[in-house]
Amino acid sequence: MTVFPGSTGLVLNEPLLWERGRRGRSGFSLPRRDVERREVSPELSGEAPDLPEMSEVDMVRHYIRLSQWNFSVDTGMYPLGSCTMKYNPKTNERQCGRPGFAGAHPLLPEDLCQGALELIAALECCLAEITGLKAVSLQPGAGAQGELTGMLMFHAYHRHQGRPRSKIIVPDSAHGTNPASAALCGYTSVPVPSNASGILSPETVAAVMDEETAGIMVTNPNTIGLFEEHIKTIADIVHAKGGLVYGDGANMNAVLGLADMGRIGVDVLHLNLHKTFSTPHGGGGPGAGPVCVSQPLEPFLPVPRVVVRDGAFRWSEDFPLSIGKLQAFWGNMGVLIRAYSYIMSLGAENLKRVSQLAVLNANYIKARLKGTFHLAYDRPCMHECVFSDKLQQPHKVTTLDIAKRLMDYGFHPPTIYFPLVVPGAIMIEPTETESKETLDLFVESMKAIAAEARDNPEELRQAPTRCTRRRLDETAAARKPCLRG
Amino acid sequence: MRYLPHTPEDIAEMLEVSGTPSLDDFFAVIPPECRRSRPMALAEPLTEWELNAHIDALAGRIAVAPEFKVFLGAGSYEHFIPAALGFVTSRSEFSTSYTPYQPEMSQGTLQAIFEYQTLATRLLGLEVANASMYDGASALAEALLMAVRITRRSAVAVSRAVHPLYRRVVRTYLDPTGIRVAEIPFRPDGTTDPAALGNVQELAALAVQSPNFFGCIEDLKAFADGAHGAGALLVAGFTEPLAFGLFRSPGSLGADIACGEGQSLGIPRSFGGPGLGMFASRMQYVRNMPGRLVGETVDLESRRGFVLTLATREQHIRREKATSNICTNNSLCALTAAAYMACLGGAGLRELAQLNHDKAEYLKAQLRAAGISLPFAAPTFNEFVAAFPAGFRDTHRRLLARKIVAGLPLETYYPELPGHYLLCATETLSKADLDTLVREVQS
Numbered sequence: 001m002t003v004f005p006g007s008t009g010l011v012l013n014e015p016l017l018w019e020r021g022r023r024g025r026s027g028f029s030l031p032r033r034d035v036e037r038r039e040v041s042p043e044l045s046g047e048a049p050d051l052p053e054m055s056e057v058d059m060v061r062h063y064i065r066l067s068q069w070n071f072s073v074d075t076g077m078y079p080l081g082s083c084t085m086k087y088n089p090k091t092n093e094r095q096c097g098r099p100g101f102a103g104a105h106p107l108l109p110e111d112l113c114q115g116a117l118e119l120i121a122a123l124e125c126c127l128a129e130i131t132g133l134k135a136v137s138l139q140p141g142a143g144a145q146g147e148l149t150g151m152l153m154f155h156a157y158h159r160h161q162g163r164p165r166s167k168i169i170v171p172d173s174a175h176g177t178n179p180a181s182a183a184l185c186g187y188t189s190v191p192v193p194s195n196a197s198g199i200l201s202p203e204t205v206a207a208v209m210d211e212e213t214a215g216i217m218v219t220n221p222n223t224i225g226l227f228e229e230h231i232k233t234i235a236d237i238v239h240a241k242g243g244l245v246y247g248d249g250a251n252m253n254a255v256l257g258l259a260d261m262g263r264i265g266v267d268v269l270h271l272n273l274h275k276t277f278s279t280p281h282g283g284g285g286p287g288a289g290p291v292c293v294s295q296p297l298e299p300f301l302p303v304p305r306v307v308v309r310d311g312a313f314r315w316s317e318d319f320p321l322s323i324g325k326l327q328a329f330w331g332n333m334g335v336l337i338r339a340y341s342y343i344m345s346l347g348a349e350n351l352k353r354v355s356q357l358a359v360l361n362a363n364y365i366k367a368r369l370k371g372t373f374h375l376a377y378d379r380p381c382m383h384e385c386v387f388s389d390k391l392q393q394p395h396k397v398t399t400l401d402i403a404k405r406l407m408d409y410g411f412h413p414p415t416i417y418f419p420l421v422v423p424g425a426i427m428i429e430p431t432e433t434e435s436k437e438t439l440d441l442f443v444e445s446m447k448a449i450a451a452e453a454r455d456n457p458e459e460l461r462q463a464p465t466r467c468t469r470r471r472l473d474e475t476a477a478a479r480k481p482c483l484r485g
Numbered sequence: 486m487r488y489l490p491h492t493p494e495d496i497a498e499m500l501e502v503s504g505t506p507s508l509d510d511f512f513a514v515i516p517p518e519c520r521r522s523r524p525m526a527l528a529e530p531l532t533e534w535e536l537n538a539h540i541d542a543l544a545g546r547i548a549v550a551p552e553f554k555v556f557l558g559a560g561s562y563e564h565f566i567p568a569a570l571g572f573v574t575s576r577s578e579f580s581t582s583y584t585p586y587q588p589e590m591s592q593g594t595l596q597a598i599f600e601y602q603t604l605a606t607r608l609l610g611l612e613v614a615n616a617s618m619y620d621g622a623s624a625l626a627e628a629l630l631m632a633v634r635i636t637r638r639s640a641v642a643v644s645r646a647v648h649p650l651y652r653r654v655v656r657t658y659l660d661p662t663g664i665r666v667a668e669i670p671f672r673p674d675g676t677t678d679p680a681a682l683g684n685v686q687e688l689a690a691l692a693v694q695s696p697n698f699f700g701c702i703e704d705l706k707a708f709a710d711g712a713h714g715a716g717a718l719l720v721a722g723f724t725e726p727l728a729f730g731l732f733r734s735p736g737s738l739g740a741d742i743a744c745g746e747g748q749s750l751g752i753p754r755s756f757g758g759p760g761l762g763m764f765a766s767r768m769q770y771v772r773n774m775p776g777r778l779v780g781e782t783v784d785l786e787s788r789r790g791f792v793l794t795l796a797t798r799e800q801h802i803r804r805e806k807a808t809s810n811i812c813t814n815n816s817l818c819a820l821t822a823a824a825y826m827a828c829l830g831g832a833g834l835r836e837l838a839q840l841n842h843d844k845a846e847y848l849k850a851q852l853r854a855a856g857i858s859l860p861f862a863a864p865t866f867n868e869f870v871a872a873f874p875a876g877f878r879d880t881h882r883r884l885l886a887r888k889i890v891a892g893l894p895l896e897t898y899y900p901e902l903p904g905h906y907l908l909c910a911t912e913t914l915s916k917a918d919l920d921t922l923v924r925e926v927q928s
Contacts, residue, residue, distance in 0.1 A: 017600045017827050027828040028567060030836055034916040035847040037839065044702055044864060046733035049608045053830030056569050063573035063597070063824055070593035073581040080583060087488055088581050091533050096755070100544025105557045106757025107893055108548055109885060115546030116756050129525050141619035141758065144800070144812040148658075155661045180800035180810035184630075185661040189805050227514045258512055260521040278488075280577070282817030283594035284584035284616070284777065286759030302657075324657035328560055328622035328650045328746070329757025341540060347530030350486045356508040357491055363503040363511060380505070380514055407590050415586075418801075435490035436499060462785075467589040470785035474588075477782035477794040481771065483613050484603040485781070 002444050005076050005410030008466050014065040016485050021052030027059045069468045070283070071412050077438050079365075081384045081415035081427025082175070082223055084253045084275030086358075089345065092278065092338035101337055106329040110314050116333065117313035121306045123340045124290075130343075130351070131249070131269055132262035133292035137301045139331040143250060146270025146289025147181035147217075150246050152323040153268055153293070153300040154214045155185045157244065160300075160321060165243075169208055169216040171200055173224055173419040178217045178248060187214060194421060198224045198377035202233040209237055215244035215267070220259075221251045223419040223427070224377055225362065225384035227259075235265030244268070244297070252276045253431070254359055254383035257352030267294045277339035288335040302326055357432035358383040361439060365428055368443045372450045376422040384429035386422050397453040397460050399424040404471065405452065405463035409445035486530075547756075548890065554918050555890045558868040558909025559698070560621065560648050560724040561757060562749045564837075565913055567828055570751050574821045584777075584813055588792045589784075595791035598779045598816060601823035608729050608826070609743040610736025611765035615776035617819040618762025618811060621746025622651040625692060625722050626658035627775045627809055628744045628764065632690030632718045633664055634773050634808065640665040640687045644677040646697035647722055649898040655692075664689075675701040675861025675870065679711055688715050694722035694745070695735065699861055699907065700845070700868035702732055709739025718742060725749055726763065728866040730838030742766045751825025752818050761818040772798060775809030837912060841867035844910040844919065851923040860905065868909035870895065870902075873926065877904055884925055891926055 054062075071078070078085035096102065104116055124136040140146040151168075158165045168187040170178050171194060179189040190208050195201045205216065216238050220228045228234070235245045247261055247269035253276045261269050273279050274287035281287065293301060303322040304315040346354065359382050366375065366385035374390035389399040403413035403426070415427040430439060452459050464470065491499075496508070505511055512520075531539060548555065550563065574580075578593060585591030585598075598616045605614035618624040629641045641659070643652055645668050652668070659666055667685045672678045677693050691712040695703035705721055712719040721735035723745030729735075735743040747761030748754065766774060772795065780794035800807040829837060845867045849859055858872040871892065873880070884891045892906035899905070910919060 014596075016596070016603075017823070018603070021827075021830070024832075026830055026833050027569065028830075028833045028837075030833065031565065031840065031912045033840060033843075035840075035843050035919075038843050038846040040731055040839075040842065041864065044732050046610075046729075046737060048831040048835035049729060049734070051604060051607060051826050051829065051831040051834060053832060054827055056567075056828070059824065059827050060569055060573055062827070063579075063820075064576065066593035066597050067573075067576040067578035068593065069591075069596070070578040070582050071587075071590040072578045074577040078583070080586075083583055085583060088577075089488060091536060093575070095536070095540040098541060098544040100547040100549055102753040102755055103549035103563070104547045104756040105549075105555050105563070105754055105890075106561050107557055107559055108555070108890065112548035112553070112885065112890070113546075113756070115543035118546070119543050126527060129527060132521065141623070141815075142811075142813055144810045145619060145623070148810055152657065152661065175812075176800035176802070176804045176807070177810050177812050179805035180803070180807040183805040183807075184658070184810055186663070229514055229516055232516060232518050255512075255515070257525050258521060259515055259519050263522070264519045280580040280817075281583040282580050282815070283582045283591075283598075283820065284816035285813040286619070286815040286818060287813065324660070325650060325653045326623065326657060327620050327758060328648065328654060328760075329620075332758040333756035334753070334759055337540070341536060344528060344531050344536055344539065345533070346486060346488075348525040348527040350489070350530055351525065351527070353486065353489060356511070357489055357496075359511045360491075360496065360499055360503070360508060363505065364499040367503045380511060382511075382514075403587070404589065407587065412590065413587055433488055433490065436495040464589050468592045469589050469788060469790040472588045472784045472790045472792050473782045474792050474794065477780040477792045478797075481778070481794060482781040483599075483771070483778055483794075484606050485599065 004441060004445055006408050006466055011468055012065050014062060017062060018052040018485060020058055020062060021054045023053055025053045025055045027054055027056040076410055077434055077442055078412040079414050079428045079430050080412060081429040082250055084429060084431055086278055086431035087433035088278055088280040089342060092341040095341040096334045096337040114313055117306050119337060119340055121313060123336055126343045127271060127290055127292055130256060131292045132260035133269060134295045135298040135301060136290055136292045138290045138336055139302045139326050140289040140291060141327055141332050142285060142287045143270055143272040143289040144177040144181060145326055146291050147177055148184055149291045149302060149326055150268035150270060151181050151185040153297055154244050156300045156323050157297060158214055165212055165214040167213040169205060169213060173222050173421050174217060174219060197379060198226045199228050200230060200234060202230045202237060205234045206237050209241050209243060211241055213243055215246060217246040217248060219248035219250055221254045221382040224386050225381040226377065226379060227382055231264050239265060250275060251383060254355055256355040257348060258355055267297050273335055273339040278342040279335045279338040286332050286335055288332045354432050361430040361432060361434060364439060365430055365443060369446055372447050384427060387426040388422055389424040392453045395453045395457045397457045399426055401460035402449055405449045405460045406445060407464040408466045411442055411445060553888045553890060556892050556908045556922060557890055559893050559907055560746060561754045562725055563754065563911055563913045564749055566751055570824055570828055573824055579820060580817055585793060592790060594816060595779050597820045597823060599791050601819040602779060604823050604826045605763055606765055608726060609765045610734030611743055612768040613771050614765035615774055615778055617814040618764050618776055619815060620758060620760040620762050621724055622654035624744040624762035624764050625651050626655045628720045628742045629655060629690055629692060631773050631775060632720060635770055636689040636717060638687045638689035640667060640685055641690045642667045642669050642682060642685045642688060643692040644669045646671040646677050646699060647692055647694040648698045648724055674863045675699045676703050676863045679707055682711050688717040690718045690720045692720040692722055696725055696728050696866045699870045700865040701861055701863035705735055705738035705740060725866060727838050727841060730834035731842055747822045750822035752821055759815055759818055761815050761822055773808055776811050777814045840912045844912065844914060845869060848910045848919045855923055855927050867911055868907055870905050870907055872905050880926060889922060889925060891922060
């Protein structure tokens with residue numbers, strides 16, 4: 001009999017921090033006082049903040065118990081489509097935790113932080129080489145901030161050309177961050193549909209591209225997991241009308257060492273270092289969203305930039321067309337170090353291998369689940385494949401039920417109900433770090449769930465039953481928000 | 486490669502199931518004109534041993550304590566991080582999970598963030614805090630955009646005593662929006678000049694930072710009254726939240742939005758990032774707030790649990806009509822800040838804040854006694870401005886060779902303040918360190 005990872009076990013309850021605390025306890029070793037106490041004027045000083053007081057052991061147990069309520073990549077397969085939940089190498093943690101990096105003040109004089117500036121310069125070179133683009137800024141702190149950076153650069157570029165533009169083309173399969181980032185720059189999104197094959201047609205883009213349009217935002221491979229085969233033609237159409245091409249690099253894990261974003265005609269591309277380059281997602285951040293740009297966009301990159309002057313690394317602000325700064329300091333250095341560590345550990349051959357195996361894993365799952373679940377677009381996919389609940393609907397079972405039931409089998413569910421263009425989407429991205437045995441277990445789980453949907457659909461509607469909590473009432477949470485204790 | 490589990494047999498079997506002859510055939514969909522014309526030119530892969538040596542060498546060329554005495558604050562503060570804190574926050578169930586889209590198997594992150602939101606509101610004296618933003622500077626930019634949405638007005642005023650790098654981020658974010666940004670000057674005592682506020686028409690928000698960039702405590706109450714009188718919101722920024730262990734919170738003084746950098750709360754400086762954008766406001770504005778929010782609810786068996794909520798403000802639902810393009814938070818940093826506050830407790834945070842204040846007061850007194858001018862008279866927390874005599878630039882440079890970073894030269898940011906340096910003293914510097922600095926700057 002197949003043994004699935006999902007099981008039951010003793011899970012401990014844990015109250016909220018302040019329900020545990022008792023006045024008078026402390027979990028902190030205060031440094032010895034070696035200077036005189038100087039009272040602050042009573043008008044300025046308030047009451048001490050009302051924070052829970054607990055011993056070190058209570059604090060540790062609290063968080064260890066909470067950690068055990070979480071599913072993570074280190075716990076098991078996490079095939080969340082478009083999120084690239086690959087294994088996060090542990091040596092990366094060692095590298096960014098070194099006292100020289102962890103303790104570094106961001107405003108150190110340049111001569112006292114040469115190691116940090118060198119790493120920034122080296123990582124920029126790596127990312128430029130990997131994408132085939134000209135120059136890089138590591139400053140954006142997340143993918144969405146990278147998108148905003150790109151849109152700000154589009155805006156600055158067109159203004160510099162003397163012709164500000166008002167619209168931006170965004171395919172209907174795009175992440176919601178694309179139109180939201182464009183809106184921050186005052187752009188009106190012009191949605192364009194994908195064709196029957198799930199990709200963009202050049203004619204569709206040509207029909208809306210005009211000289212009021214700043215450019216297009218394209219995720220490639222797209223969110224259906226398909227390579228935009230006409231991207232070069234589309235880029236030519238956009239460039240011919242003076243527009244620019246934004247590449248959302250969320251799905252870069254499929255094409256490392258294979259596609260050349262420079263040749264394709266991409267002007268700005270953001271990378272998610274927490275996806276493609278293995279840095280941990282942290283339960284929702286911090287990540288990093290560097291932007292890579294073509295030659296015409298380079299003058300608009302954020303400042304300061306690292307340059308080499310007289311044999312040393314220096315900060316330079318000498319870029320008068322720059323859009324300015326996105327973060328107070330230089331970006332999420334702790335994340336950048338991990339990504340650099342990953343690239344240096346793998347090298348060119350292995351990075352290409354990463355994409356090949358990521359694509360192999362997705363196609364293997366696609367082949368094995370095809371027929372059991374409805375495949376939205378039956379074409380060779382890249383690093384992720386998109387199914388739907390169409391075959392389960394006759395049993396009155398939904399994508400949500402399937403996802404919840406998968407938890408009981410010991411897997412994190414795929415991304416669901418996205419992309420919006422596939423109703424009831426189940427978007428599976430296994431990543432390259434999952435072995436064939438794990439994929440087989442996942443496939444068996446999905447097949448078992450499909451059988452349950454037919455024979456015992458109530459089992460799915462009640463799922464999950466093995467997690468810390470059963471289904472949670474999200475409607476009540478939104479209707480009467482309780483956002484603090 | 487140790488992260489790639491596939492054996493040649495696995496690959497052969499999987500290719501067969503996929504009906505694809507070779508790995509290369511998967512990529513036939515990439516047209517030739519989109520492909521790389523040559524392999525990536527990257528360094529040969531390093532073994533773990535070689536990687537350790539390489540990165541250790543880079544890290545070795547950065548000046549850090551205890552070898553160096555770094556009297557720098559200016560938005561990034563050195564505070565002691567207890568061993569227990571690093572231990573719990575490095576649990577990979579927290580660090581290797583993603584945004585808690587599936588609440589049943591993410592209750593650990595969700596409860597931890599709910600706790601963070603709660604402790605953040607208590608520290609900042611406001612009613613609701615989001616699950617965090619990228620950093621203090623982008624949080625300030627988002628706060629001003631939020632105030633514009635709420636008031637439907639078209640101008641904001643930002644004090645020149647707000648961190649200069651934060652003001653640059655605000656300009657970047659607001660540049661394409663057409664929102665006017667007026668700068669409010671500071672007075673001779675180092676605090677923002679309230680008199681200048683009256684000149685700004687269509688004012689949506691006034692942004693003041695306290696403690697401000699010069700370390701001075703601002704009269705937030707007066708600014709709240711001024712802003713409200715003009716029909717605008719007061720956005721209270723900060724870079725050093727530890728100050729609210731000792732000084733009154735922005736919310737209790739009338740701020741409508743408080744936002745700033747939370748790095749001080751147990752997060753390593755890490756050359757400036759990742760940090761923690763803290764963001765709190767009055768409850769009446771919650772639907773205009775950017776960022777993720779965690780809310781309490783119940784499960785099918787009526788047990789308490791937590792979910793992401795009020796998502797209808799967000800980009801994945803509202804797309805271009807969202808309150809922000811922000812997609813995630815700096816979740817692990819928020820969890821760290823909450824665990825740090827729990828380690829200290831209210832009384833501990835108070836005592837640690839008092840000690841920071843006292844260290845800086847001691848340094849001020851010693852410098853003053855040595856004849857160094859402290860130009861700004863307003864009360865300060867753990868950093869302050871000193872004006873050194875002409876020629877101090879050489880002394881500053883000479884001290885670097887003696888492994889002392891004697892503050893941040895302000896002339897770069899404020900041309901009108903030549904010879905002025907921003908000095909910071911936290912609990913991590915001993916009296917002996919402070920005495921050494923005073924002795925050395927005189928020599």
